[in-house]
Amino acid sequence: MKRRLVAVGATLLVLMAEAGTxxxxxxxxxxxxxxxxxxxxxxxxxxxxxxxxxxxxxxxxxxxxxxxxxxxxFSLESPSAPAPLRRAVLTPLNWFAVPTTGEATDRARLGVSLDANGTLHAEVGAPTGKKRNGDAVLVDLGNDGEVAALWVRLRNERYQGQVLVEASNDLNQWQSVAEAVLLKASAGDKRLAQERLALDGVRRRYLRLSWPDGAPEIAAIEAEAIVLEAVADAQPAPLLWHASAPVRAGDSAGEYLFDSGGAYPVESLRVDLPQGNTIAKVSIQSRDDLRAAWRDVGAGTVFRLQGKKGEEVSSPLRLNAMPSRYWRMQVDMRNGGIGREMPKVMLGWRPAMLTFVxxxxxxxxxxxxxxxxxxxxxxxxxxxxxxxxxxxxxxxxxxxxxxxKQQTVTAPDNTRKPVLWVGLIIAVAALGAVAWHLARSTVSADKAG
Incomplete structure (x- = not known):
């Protein structure tokens, strides 16, 4: 009897598990x-x-x-262009050795002169060739932007010494920007050199190098700049343009609301103004649902002007790619707004690439x-x-x-559900009957004993 009870209970559990999936x-x-x-x-x-x-x-x-x-x-790839390649470019620099005697304000003027645009030139008698211990080196970086590092090419076969680097824009006020150890050594046909001074994007015009351990013989000094290059044949897909739902006026003056109609990753927005000769500053916000707070995604100036060569309109506004459905445009009303008619809005977006197994x-x-x-x-x-x-x-x-409309991913056949529930009810009834019979048998056995 107990075995029958266990079997019915197991059947009941299977039916319950399947019916309750x-x-x-x-x-x-x-x-x-x-x-x-x-x-x-x-x-x-x-x-x-x-x-x-x-x-x-x-x-x-x-x-x-x-x-x-x-x-x-599966994977979803954003439609943005790949990160550009970083490439180091070396450029030779003008440099000059100057004695370090005198006050700090005099050091920069010994042995060099400045022309009208700030370029350093050697004066008659300026040290050349081999540098004396104690000499400082002035380096003219020019006006080419950030410098990632300085390369000091050593003429010495063997050298190890500390170098201190200061930067200035006027040759009077100096600020310490780096210090390092330069090294050059050799053993047989093997060479070891450390000639790079990291500067982390210095934007000053001039550098001054000083040598607490004695100046080396310098063959050349070069500036290292990082250049960003686009990846060949890796441009993003062209923008697709999608018209938003009709624009409607908001609660305040200059507020315009519209619906993109989907989760489009919008990165550009074109505003067609209703009247000619209109200029307006606008800000753009978006949100995912009607209860969320607005977030800023872009701003700019839109216009529609009539000229001798025809009508000219503003370029689309560039936005931070934002897959939002609800949008708001706020017009600066201090210049009169855009008139009573509603503008039209076009949304530019790029579709994602999906890959699956x-x-x-x-x-x-x-x-x-x-x-x-x-x-x-x-x-x-x-x-x-x-x-x-x-x-x-x-x-x-x-x-x-x-x-x-009703199909599910891995749902069981809906036609089986009534059968499962009927079987479940029968199993529950059978289990109850078996339990009741087992209880009576137990009681009878106790009385007999």
Whole structure:
């Protein structure tokens, strides 16, 4: 009897677990995906309708599903351009050795002269060639911007000594900016040298080098500047322009409200003014929902002017890329505003690139539109495995309107639920009957004993 009780209880637990399974949230929309070629990974550019259907500003409600309804790993790449390359550029500098005798205000003027634009020149009798111990060195950086480091090329075969670096704009007021040890040594055919002085972006015109351990023989002095170069063939995708919902007036004068209609990562905004010969200063704010506080994302001047060559309008305003749905434009009313009619607004944005693992069998689909979900996207570096991962192309095709509204990701067949509940009720009744019978048997046995 006890065995029958345990078996019925186990059956009851299985039925309860299956009947009480919480199905993953359904999506507002689901789109069929078409894959080209045969690969482990596929990528696609997200179309506007995905942004419009999303209920989260970070596209956190997006999922990629296979034919079994399983959620697949994917990454989302922002559409921004890659960081520029940093390259060090060395430029030869003019430098002069000057005796360190006299007061500090006299040191800079011994052996050098200044022309009208501040450039240093050697005077007759200025030291050249080998430098005496105790001599300081003046370096003219010019007006080329920040200097990351100074390279002091040593003529000595062997040298080790400290150097103190001061900076000035007028050769009178000096400020200490760095100190280091220069080194040059050799052993057989091997050479060891430390000739770089880090300056961390000094913007002064002149440097003065002094040598507590004795001055070395200097062959040349060079400035190291960091140049940023754009990555070749790595420009971001062109902007897509999307018209906002009609602009409406806010509660205060000069306040205009509009809805982007989706989680578009807006980075540019074009304002079409209603009247010609209008100039206005504007500030732009956005927010994710109607209860959130406004945040500043950009400001500028917009205009629409009539001239001899036709009408001229202002360039689009550049914004901090912000995937917000609700927007506000505030016009500075001190110059009269923009008139009574409403402006028109166009939003510029770049779509993200999605890459996913094609695990399982097709059809593959993209689900979007449920604010209760959180982002499942991962870094592309964590997604792509193997030495040379093959990536095919995918595209978003038809909207699956007949499936989307109630279909869930891995929910059990809804037709099974009534059967499960009936089985659950029967199991509960059977369990109760077995327990009651077992209790009576126990009581009878006690009486008999």
């Amino acid at each position: 919480v199905a993953p949230a359904s999506f507002a929309q689901r789109y069929a995906l078409t894959l080209s070629g045969s690969a482990a990974y596929y990528r696609l550019t997200l179309p506007p309708q995905v942004y419009a259907a999303s209920q989260r500003s970070d596209l956190g409600d997006l999922r990629i599903l296979n034919g079994a309804g399983e959620s697949l790993p 094609a695990r399982g069998s097709p059809p593959f689909t993209l689900g979007i539109g449920n604010a209760t979900l959180t982002s499942a996207a991962q870094r592309r570096a964590d997604l792509l495995m193997g030495e040379h991962p093959e990536i095919g192309n995918a595209s978003v095709e038809a909207l699956l309107t007949t499936v989307v």
